[in-house]
């Protein structure tokens with residue numbers, strides 16, 4: 001994928017300034033990602049810190065939007081100025097594809113880290129944004145669950161492997177495969193926050209029960225408590241009566257987790273992922289892009305406030 005270019009209006013939005021406040025000698029007709037970063041540094045416009053957040057997009061059910069949402073969320077966080085690492089955990093390599101790369105072109109994946117003790121820094125790749133890195137995935141990752149099985153401390157491999165690099169990032173975003181196994185258990189153990197993309201149908205609704213049981217057993221058996229759990233309704237189409245009913249059921253049963261912002265069904269979104277481009281690059285004015293932005297506008301202040309409160313209380317850990 002070619003590096004994106006931005007108008008001064010877009011750049012101003014990303015920096016949180018008015019277009020007029022960009023000094024005239026620094027103005028351009030089109031900005032590349034490096035120009036934006038330079039401008040950000042010159043104007044010292046960095047977003048408020050939320051500590052280090054490790055955030056997992058997971059649903060054991062397939063096709064609910066884990067990849068579409070995690071990649072566009074990670075991409076937008078980077079556009080807003082955070083240092084982000086996106087980790088593709090899925091042997092389908094879809095997150096890798098959404099950034100414009102083919103998983104099979106990479107020799108090493110997280111499998112080498114978790115199973116062959118390759119340092120994680122050696123599998124990190126640079127994206128077209130200077131502050132967005134990623135770890136690619138390909139078919140070789142499909143053997144990871146089996147390979148982890150006989151290992152001691154097998155649930156903690158990912159969390160431990162991240163320690164070497166995590167100080168460099170504000171957000172580490174994981175895109176999980178739709179399965180129930182050791183890799184996803186590792187991802188849950190490494191995560192502070194969980195995003196659960198769901199479709200507004202009753203099948204998705206039932207799958208949530210298993211996920212919440214798993215989260216609860218993490219707390220009880222492995223002593224790992226997630227800081228935030230966000231259920232995100234994806235691909236919502238208000239013209240379907242069933243979708244509205246399923247949404248109401250979610251509001252009734254999971255009010256404390258359900259995000260008020262909903263990601264609407266959006267053809268541009270689907271098209272963008274098939275073309276290997278994040279929706280913010282394919283069409284920043286699409287419903288998909290504006291809905292992800294609305295989700296960020298809801299979530300980010302909460303993460304920032306929780307971090308500030310933890311710092312004040314002296315309970316902030318390195319993980320935020």
Ligand SMILES: Nc1ncnc2c1ncn2[C@@H]1O[C@H](COP(=O)(O)OP(=O)(O)OP(=O)(O)O)[C@@H](O)[C@H]1O
Nearest residue numbers: 062063064065066067068178235264265266270273
């Ligand atoms: N808001 C949306 N509007 C329209 N299409 C969408 C939307 N979100 C996702 N899709 C499409 O739905 C399909 C499944 O989405 P995606 O691959 O993100 O789900 P997933 O949960 O990652 O799937 P898997 O379980 O296979 O990893 C894709 O073709 C994607 O382009």
Ligand SMILES: [Mg+2]
Nearest residue numbers: 066067090094
């Ligand atoms: Mg996926």
